[in-house]
Amino acid sequence: MGFGCVVVLVGALAALGGARSALAQEACTTYVVKKGDTLGAISNTAYGTYDYQQIFNANRDLIAASSGQLAVGAELVLPCLDGRLRPDQELNSITERETQRFEETRVTTGVYAPPIRLVAGDGWFPFTDTRLEGGGILTRLGLVAFTRGGNDRTTKLDWVDDWGSHLEVLLPKHAFDLSIGWDGIDCSKMDLLSPDMVRRCTELVLSDPVYEVVYGLYAVPDNRFAQVSAFADLVGARICRPDGWATADLEVEGLSPPAVTYVQPVNADDCVKALLDDKADVMSIEVESAVDSMERAKVTEKIVQNPYLIHIASLHFATHVTNARGKEYLEMLNRGLKEMRETGEWYDIVASTLAEASKAAN
Numbered sequence: 443m444g445f446g447c448v449v450v451l452v453g454a455l456a457a458l459g460g461a462r463s464a465l466a467q468e469a470c471t472t473y474v475v476k477k478g479d480t481l482g483a484i485s486n487t488a489y490g491t492y493d494y495q496q497i498f499n500a501n502r503d504l505i506a507a508s509s510g511q512l513a514v515g516a517e518l519v520l521p522c523l524d525g526r527l528r529p530d531q532e533l534n535s536i537t538e539r540e541t542q543r544f545e546e547t548r549v550t551t552g553v554y555a556p557p558i559r560l561v562a563g564d565g566w567f568p569f570t571d572t573r574l575e576g577g578g579i580l581t582r583l584g585l586v587a588f589t590r591g592g593n594d595r596t597t598k599l600d601w602v603d604d605w606g607s608h609l610e611v612l613l614p615k616h617a618f619d620l621s622i623g624w625d626g627i628d629c630s631k632m633d634l635l636s637p638d639m640v641r642r643c644t645e646l647v648l649s650d651p652v653y654e655v656v657y658g659l660y661a662v663p664d665n666r667f668a669q670v671s672a673f674a675d676l677v678g679a680r681i682c683r684p685d686g687w688a689t690a691d692l693e694v695e696g697l698s699p700p701a702v703t704y705v706q707p708v709n710a711d712d713c714v715k716a717l718l719d720d721k722a723d724v725m726s727i728e729v730e731s732a733v734d735s736m737e738r739a740k741v742t743e744k745i746v747q748n749p750y751l752i753h754i755a756s757l758h759f760a761t762h763v764t765n766a767r768g769k770e771y772l773e774m775l776n777r778g779l780k781e782m783r784e785t786g787e788w789y790d791i792v793a794s795t796l797a798e799a800s801k802a803a804n
Contacts, residue, residue: 469488469489469521469522469523470521470522470523470526470528470529472518472519472520473488473517473518473520474515474516474517474518475513475514475515475516475517475518477514480747480749481494481497481498481656481752482494482658482747482749484518484520485497488520489523491733492729492733492742492747493729493730493732493733493734494656494729495655495729495730495796496521496525496793496796497518497521498654498656498754499789499792499796500519500520500521500527500789501518501519504516504518521793524793524797524800525792525793525794525796525797526793527789527793533790533793533794533797534790534794535790536785536786536787536790537586537787537791537794540590540782540785540787544589544590548594549594557595557596557597557598558588558593558595558596558597558598558619558620558771559598559600559617559619559620560581560584560597560598560599560600560618560619560620560621560759561601561602561612561617561618561620561622562577562578562580562581562599562600562601562602562621562622562623563601563604563605563608564601564603565603566578566623567731567734567799567803568730568795568796568798568802569623569653569655570622570623572601573802574795574798574799574802575795575798576791576795577599578795579653579791579792579795579796580622580623580652580653580757581599581622582791582795583652583653583779583782583788583791583792584620584622584652584759584775585597585599586778586782586791587652587775587778587779587782588771588774588775588778589778590777590778590779590781590782590787591774591776591777591778591779591781592774592777592778593774593778605623606686608621609621609641609642609645609646613645613646613760613761613762613765613768614645614762614764616762616765616768619761619765619767619768619771620649620759620760620761620771620772620775621759621760621761622759623757624642624646624648624757624758624760625655625688625690625691625755625756625757625758626648626755626756626757626758627639627642627643627688627690627691627694628690628691628694629643631694634693634694634696634698635690635693635694636689636690636693636698638688639688639689639690639693642688642690644763645762645763646760646761646763647760647761647762647763647769647772648759648760648772649758649759649760649772649776649779650758650775650776650779650780651756651757651758652757652758652759652775653756653757653792654754654755654756655729655730655754655755655757656729656752656753656754656755657691657726657727657728657729657752657753657754657755658726658727658728658729658732658748658752659724659725659726659748659751659752660717660724660725660726660727660732660736660745660746660747660748661717661723661724661725661745661746661748662717662718662744662745662746663744663745663746665717665723665724666723667679667724668746668748669748669749669750670748670750670751671750671751672750672751673692673696673697673751674695676695676697676702676724677696677697677701677702678701678702679702679703679723679724680702680703680704680705680721680722680723680724681697681702681703681704681705681722681723681724681725682704682705682706682707682712682713682716682717682722682724682725682726682727683704683705683706683713683725683726683727684706684707684708684709684710684712684713684727685706685707685708687706687727689704691755692726705722709735710725710727710731710732710734711735711738711739713725713735714732714735714736714739714741714745715739717745718744718745724748726753728755729747732747734803759775
């Protein structure tokens, strides 16, 4: 998974930045933010997990409009356990309706056009994973968006798990038109970025945001970096982020070696182990991967999330800057995404896929 050239929404959810548990909230309702609440605490009370991604999904416009800040008194929608916004909502109903409408109004030109060639890496659960319908959240959203954008071309999705090869070989040589799963970078600060991150800024063109993920900071409770309130306070820390995950969001905060040491194991599970073995001070990864790894290792109570340092990253499809056809395909994708957000199909697909992922994980 990688990064491209867009501004990333960064900021602590300051009004939610305390350690107290949220009060009297439950799924399938709304909740008014109180002083001292954290998203993790709200999620844990409502759902029994600190993974608050689905709360973010249901309230993304509110959070984005406030530049990452939530005021006391803000009303949050707490989705049902299976992702529905209301108890009477039927998952996949909007997608089924829109698919039928598309088939009834579909117009084919009869002119041959080459298939759109897509590539993703498997095993990035639940975003790109062959075990889930449509290949996960990102691939399913993208494949549907192409049809909703007025495109009658076929799409061909292949899987290459070596993410580095997407940027180094597959996209530059036009073996594939688009790669799935690239995060946004603040490319206006390239003087602070490593050569690899600069390359991603200069060689990739991105779609509009397909999905947003929340990155959290995690540590064992007695670690001196566990409760820092500013990124600058992480100087001197050993920060765990899996190999292949970009580090641009940390670099633009001045957290590049030698100011910090990066610990880069194979996956999030290894980051959890590094925290427990005192081989890393903190791990900085998106909350779904973090909670999934901690729950799998049965160490949720041994690791705490920092309540102040939260980072929201947007995920995109990417093409190489030299691929004119790829840029055309991104425009198709963007049109489809816009329509899906307007009809509610975007959230329907996200909720239904997360519900499927939850069953698979259990």
